[in-house]
Amino acid sequence: MLKFTARRALLALIILILAVSLLFAMIHMMPGDPASVxxxxxxxxxxxxxxxxxxxxxxxxxxxxxxxxxxxxxxxLGVDVFSDREVSDIVFEQLPYTLALVLTAxxxxxLLGVPLGCFSAxxxxxxxxxxTAVMSVAxxxxxxxxxxxxxxxxxxxxxRWFPAMGAGADGDVADQARHLxxxxxxxxxxxxGYIARLVRASMLEVMEDNHIRTxxxxxxxxxxxxxxxxxxxxxxxxxxxxxxxxxxxLSGALFAEIVFSRPGIGKLLHEAVITRNxxxxxxxxxxxxxxxxxxxxxxxxxxxxxxxRLRESGKSS
Amino acid sequence: xxxxxxxxxxxxxxxxxxxQSTLAGLAIAGSxxxxxxxxxxxxxxxxxxxxxxxxxPPFTISGAESIVxxxxxxxxxxxKSDGTWDTELDAAEYFEAIDDIHYAFxxxxxxxxxxxxxxxxxxxxxxxxxxxxDPDMHAINAPDMGTLSHVEVHDRYSGTIVLKSPYAAFIPIxxxxxxxxxxxxxxxxxxxxxxxxxxxxxxxxxxxxQAKRKTILEKNPNWKGPEAAFDExxxxxxxxxxxxxxxxxxxxxxCAEITVESVGPFExxxxxxxxxxxxxxxxxxxxxxxxxxxALEDLRVRRAIQYAVDVAAVVEATWFGLAxxxxxxxxRGMLGCRERTLxxxxxxxxxxxxxxxxxxxxxxxxxxxxxxxxxxxLTAVQVIQWSLKKVGIExxxxxxxxxxxxxxxxxxxxxxxxxxxxxxxxxxxxxxxxYSLVWFTSKQLGQWNWERFSDEEFxxxxxxxxxxxxxxxxxxxxxxxxxxxxxxxxxxxISNGVMPQIVRKTIxxxxxxxxxxxxxGFRPAKQQS
Numbered sequence: 001m002l003k004f005t006a007r008r009a010l011l012a013l014i015i016l017i018l019a020v021s022l023l024f025a026m027i028h029m030m031p032g033d034p035a036s037v038x039x040x041x042x043x044x045x046x047x048x049x050x051x052x053x054x055x056x057x058x059x060x061x062x063x064x065x066x067x068x069x070x071x072x073x074x075x076x077l078g079v080d081v082f083s084d085r086e087v088s089d090i091v092f093e094q095l096p097y098t099l100a101l102v103l104t105a106x107x108x109x110x111l112l113g114v115p116l117g118c119f120s121a122x123x124x125x126x127x128x129x130x131x132t133a134v135m136s137v138a139x140x141x142x143x144x145x146x147x148x149x150x151x152x153x154x155x156x157x158x159x160r161w162f163p164a165m166g167a168g169a170d171g172d173v174a175d176q177a178r179h180l181x182x183x184x185x186x187x188x189x190x191x192x193g194y195i196a197r198l199v200r201a202s203m204l205e206v207m208e209d210n211h212i213r214t215x216x217x218x219x220x221x222x223x224x225x226x227x228x229x230x231x232x233x234x235x236x237x238x239x240x241x242x243x244x245x246x247x248x249x250l251s252g253a254l255f256a257e258i259v260f261s262r263p264g265i266g267k268l269l270h271e272a273v274i275t276r277n278x279x280x281x282x283x284x285x286x287x288x289x290x291x292x293x294x295x296x297x298x299x300x301x302x303x304x305x306x307x308x309r310l311r312e313s314g315k316s317s
Numbered sequence: 318x319x320x321x322x323x324x325x326x327x328x329x330x331x332x333x334x335x336x337q338s339t340l341a342g343l344a345i346a347g348s349x350x351x352x353x354x355x356x357x358x359x360x361x362x363x364x365x366x367x368x369x370x371x372x373x374p375p376f377t378i379s380g381a382e383s384i385v386x387x388x389x390x391x392x393x394x395x396x397k398s399d400g401t402w403d404t405e406l407d408a409a410e411y412f413e414a415i416d417d418i419h420y421a422f423x424x425x426x427x428x429x430x431x432x433x434x435x436x437x438x439x440x441x442x443x444x445x446x447x448x449x450x451d452p453d454m455h456a457i458n459a460p461d462m463g464t465l466s467h468v469e470v471h472d473r474y475s476g477t478i479v480l481k482s483p484y485a486a487f488i489p490i491x492x493x494x495x496x497x498x499x500x501x502x503x504x505x506x507x508x509x510x511x512x513x514x515x516x517x518x519x520x521x522x523x524x525x526x527q528a529k530r531k532t533i534l535e536k537n538p539n540w541k542g543p544e545a546a547f548d549e550x551x552x553x554x555x556x557x558x559x560x561x562x563x564x565x566x567x568x569x570x571x572c573a574e575i576t577v578e579s580v581g582p583f584e585x586x587x588x589x590x591x592x593x594x595x596x597x598x599x600x601x602x603x604x605x606x607x608x609x610x611x612a613l614e615d616l617r618v619r620r621a622i623q624y625a626v627d628v629a630a631v632v633e634a635t636w637f638g639l640a641x642x643x644x645x646x647x648x649r650g651m652l653g654c655r656e657r658t659l660x661x662x663x664x665x666x667x668x669x670x671x672x673x674x675x676x677x678x679x680x681x682x683x684x685x686x687x688x689x690x691x692x693x694x695l696t697a698v699q700v701i702q703w704s705l706k707k708v709g710i711e712x713x714x715x716x717x718x719x720x721x722x723x724x725x726x727x728x729x730x731x732x733x734x735x736x737x738x739x740x741x742x743x744x745x746x747x748x749x750x751x752y753s754l755v756w757f758t759s760k761q762l763g764q765w766n767w768e769r770f771s772d773e774e775f776x777x778x779x780x781x782x783x784x785x786x787x788x789x790x791x792x793x794x795x796x797x798x799x800x801x802x803x804x805x806x807x808x809x810x811i812s813n814g815v816m817p818q819i820v821r822k823t824i825x826x827x828x829x830x831x832x833x834x835x836x837x838g839f840r841p842a843k844q845q846s
Contacts, residue, residue: 032720033730040378041765042460050455082370083511093528157566164567261560263529276720
């Protein structure tokens with residue numbers, strides 16, 4: 001297991017470096033002069049040149065990239081060109097809001113989706129299975145921003161059960177939780193259907209396996225068969241998908257952060273790209289990519305822990 | 318494989334599942350407070366269109382920041398809150414132009430900076446103004462100080478501002494815009510600061526800034542002027558106007574700038590205890606023509622385009638009848654604003670066709686029109702496209718993201734400016750007409766003068782208007798400058814736009830002539846100013 005983990009960690013690091021380098025190149029090749037955008041019309045050519053130099057934009061792309069990694073090795077993500085604040089401070093100030101949102105959304109979706117999928121598989125072709133199927137497809141099909149808008153209109157504007165904007169008062173966990181409910185539902189609802197369908201399909205396949213039939217022949221309780229013999233295997237593709245899901249939600253959180261006026265890394269990145277604030281863009285990209293890689297790495301490890309065959313073959317499900 | 322076997326804890330049937338789900342749902346719903354998120358009476362909750370980057374005056378870059386710092390700092394002068402560009406005394410009890418290059422001032426006594434930074438003195442005025450023009454500061458806003466040379470301090474409260482040469486925009490753009498900071502406080506934090514000012518002196522004090530969330534101000538107990546109306550002001554950074562509209566409807570905001578397309582729906586279905594105010598904006602929208610592009614070199618072609626564009630239709634479609642066609646870059650209500658355009662807003666398609674024929678243009682003439690991805694401007698260019706099609710000009714619209722668009726016409730960023738033909742531009746002006754026209758001088762060729770418009774008389778008048786303090790003379794010069802712009806065929810002025818605001822009836826708001834919130838003037842509706 002240790003060897004497997006080390007191998008996966010090395011792979012994750014290589015992926016991270018490649019992804020960040022590629023994104024660095026893509027971002028810096030976008031048209032638009034950051035100095036003009038940042039300084040606005042009042043800036044003199046001398047001031048623009050000074051800013052370009054300060055941002056290192058007067059250097060070739062490879063030099064800029066090597067400087068970025070050299071600074072990164074020292075834990076320096078650079079300085080925000082607008083506010084002169086450390087990029088690391090800015091990014092890590094916003095990151096908890098996005099993580100809280102993503103983890104709540106994916107956690108909630110898992111808590112609902114897995115039992116629903118199991119139940120649908122166990123009660124195959126029952127009314128509840130059909131209702132779950134229809135609802136799942138509906139949840140998957142409706143765009144998240146549409147869900148967000150309707151949740152806002154109904155639960156925040158009309159009924160006023162939940163706040164329409166913000167992230168809650170600092171230090172007030174209950175208030176922060178209240179502010180999380182609607183964005184987390186908007187972000188996670190599609191995943192409920194997705195996970196339910198995935199678990200159902202996997203469960204149906206596993207329930208047909210010989211070892212399940214054997215377990216039944218031995219008279220084991222149904223609960224033991226489902227939890228210990230069926231779900232444990234059926235959950236493997238879901239774990240992999242959840243790893244990817246967390247990654248995609250990190251970037252997908254943007255719409256929830258905009259619609260619900262929440263702070264977060266998605267909104268930070270969006271605004272930084274618009275204004276060509278390269279240090280903040282790279283800081284945000286680095287952190288989100290790292291979390292994406294980390295979440296897939298963790299899902300690989302969980303899969304390997306659940307299924308020893310993967311450790312031996314070195315492959316993920 | 319489905320199973321009907323009933324054993325173990327999974328013996329939950331459909332009815333149980335539905336019953337338990339319903340009970341759980343009701344329990345959650347019952348535990349939720351059916352509260353109104355309405356604001357408290359002693360707090361003001363207002364939207365700002367973006368987050369602040371810095372409150373240090375030499376480096377502020379947007380109106381979002383000036384909304385905040387006008388409430389927490391004092392200038393020598395301030396703009397009146399009556400919707401005009403007239404100024405009145407603020408920190409100064411006396412301010413007078415001695416001649417074209419000397420302004421004498423005397424501060425009110427007993428104006429105390431927060432954080433123990435002591436009383437405001439003339440030396441603080443000297444420090445605050447001179448640091449903006451200090452070359453070592455590399456201040457973005459140094460050009461706003463114009464020809465400022467230095468400030469002479471006569472005693473604790475009085476001094477003279479000395480300019481190198483006459484600069485007529487000094488009062489609106491410098492003295493009534495840039496605040497006075499404590500030398501001691503700013504020096505103690507290293508000479509510059511970011512979003513957390515080391516001292517305040519206005520009716521409100523800076524209390525907290527939460528990145529991408531809000532800025533919180535609180536009443537200044539040491540403020541000597543008319544008492545601040547609210548104990549706290551929460552200024553929310555909300556880039557998305559639609560989200561702000563929802564938050565207003567949910568009772569979480571007292572005042573929010575909304576989109577123009579929402580004005581109609583709100584008028585039909587107004588939230589309880591709310592009203593709308595629609596103010597002109599200080600933004601200037603125009604269709605620019607690059608006169609050095611071969612397709613537009615002929616003045617008759619540019620004039621044909623001017624006549625072909627139905628500005629009235631563009632404005633109606635874009636601003637839903639809320640805005641008016643512009644008379645030029647200088648907005649209504651400001652010195653130098655014209656009373657008409659040379660070419661009527663409706664245009665004249667017949668004249669446009671005649672001019673194209675006279676120029677020997679083979680129709681259809683295909684032209685490229687660049688525009689940034691702003692929704693308003695995209696709407697405007699579609700109507701322009703329709704207008705031009707009627708006279709045989711086919712327009713290909715090229716939408717650019719804002720940052721790309723802003724550098725397209727600049728020579729230092731490449732050769733793409735040569736390919737530009739038509740472009741939809743917008744620019745936010747300031748409190749003086751100088752700021753609306755300076756971008757079109759020959760000095761700006763290759764920078765912000767994308768039309769490559771160059772006229773000796775225009776350049777001369779620009780210098781003269783800045784050097785004279787005679788308001789009537791300046792007014793005449795600026796009007797003539799806009800005529801010259803229009804005669805060049807490089808511009809079709811569209812509108813100055815609007816800034817609609819939705820406000821709770823419990824609030825009596827105040828806005829500047831360009832539509833920004835003047836927080837000092839906000840009062841509870843029951844309170845008289």
